[in-house]
Amino acid sequence: MATRAEIILPDDFDTILDHKIRLAVVEAVGRMKTEADKPERYKLGEAAQAANISRNTLSKWIREGLPVSIVGSTKRIKRVDLEKFMEGKTI
Structure with missing residues (x-):
């Protein structure tokens, strides 16, 4: 004996779903652009700002x-190193 369930969707379900998908795609593309715009290396202040922490915490x-490189006379932190280090700091 098979059990059947009926799901009744609102008349505008297709429109709502289409809108939600479009928003998700726009958001994902926006994140991709943001990632591409990030520098490969941060100055210390930029690294603190990118991590949303104080300079003391940095x-x-x-x-x-957290690895630091010296480029010229400026200390720099690689973006990938900062992101990897932050992964270990998540709560």
Whole structure:
């Protein structure tokens, strides 16, 4: 004996679904552009801003092992290193 279920969708379901999909695609493309616009290396202040942390917290992270490079006379942090380090900091 098979059990049947009936789902009744609103008349404008197709329109709502289309709108939600379009919004999701626009948001995803926006994130892709944002990723492409990020620099490969950050100055220390830029790195703190990108991570949404204070400079003091960034200094702590550097002491904890966040790699820093010196380019010319400026300390820089690779974006990929910052992102990888932040992954370990998620709660």
